[in-house]
Amino acid sequence: MSLAGHPDPERFAAEFSGSERTVAEYLLSEVLERQSEEVRRLLLRTSMLERVSGELADLLTGGSGGERILQDLEEAGAFVVSLDGRRSWFRYHRLFADLLQLELRHTEPGGLAALHATAARWYAGHGYAAEAVRHAQAARDWSLAARLLSDHWIDLDLGGQAATRA
Numbered sequence: 001m002s003l004a005g006h007p008d009p010e011r012f013a014a015e016f017s018g019s020e021r022t023v024a025e026y027l028l029s030e031v032l033e034r035q036s037e038e039v040r041r042l043l044l045r046t047s048m049l050e051r052v053s054g055e056l057a058d059l060l061t062g063g064s065g066g067e068r069i070l071q072d073l074e075e076a077g078a079f080v081v082s083l084d085g086r087r088s089w090f091r092y093h094r095l096f097a098d099l100l101q102l103e104l105r106h107t108e109p110g111g112l113a114a115l116h117a118t119a120a121r122w123y124a125g126h127g128y129a130a131e132a133v134r135h136a137q138a139a140r141d142w143s144l145a146a147r148l149l150s151d152h153w154i155d156l157d158l159g160g161q162a163a164t165r166a
Contacts, residue, residue: 028099031078042069043092044107045115047100048138050131051083051091058124060115113139124148 032040038061045060046052055065070090073080078098083089092100105112120135121144130153136145 017157028103030094032100032103038063039054039069039073040067043073044104047092047097049110049117049119051089054091056119057100059122060118117141117144118146 009040028097032043035043042057042063046057049056052066052070054065054070057066057070057073058064067088070080071082071087074082074090076147080090081093083091093098101112115148116135116139120132123129123135124132124144130149133145133148133152136142136148
């Protein structure tokens with residue numbers, strides 16, 4: 001995106017070495033900081049998810065219009081990828097998600113566990129047991145994780161998802 005509008009694209013490409021710090025600074029300045037506060041909040045608060053829907057994004061941000069925001073980000077090539085034909089589930093490019101998670105830890109220290117717990121309950125309520133267990137584990141909500149495993153162990157085992165990871 002920057003290369004296309006840069007007055008000296010060859011110099012820009014040469015200086016953009018791809019070091020982790022350079023890439024992180026680029027992603028922060030060119031993608032995250034150019035977004036509205038609403039979009040930044042959505043990106044940060046959903047960054048710990050392997051996949052996100054508009055409804056789940058709205059729950060984690062306390063906002064509305066999450067699906068439209070995710071669709072707009074995908075169309076803009078902002079490191080958001082649609083996972084289904086209906087464009088209702090999305091994921092972030094891994095490098096971008098990692099950077100967003102670091103920024104989330106910096107801007108909302110201590111808030112990650114609550115986001116994982118909220119996601120765990122949402123996934124459980126929508127029939128996504130494996131994701132619910134993973135987020136309950138990440139939230140260190142062992143009673144919820146145990147209850148989910150107890151309630152869904154047959155489905156998880158038969159579905160080949162018995163080995164959940166934190």
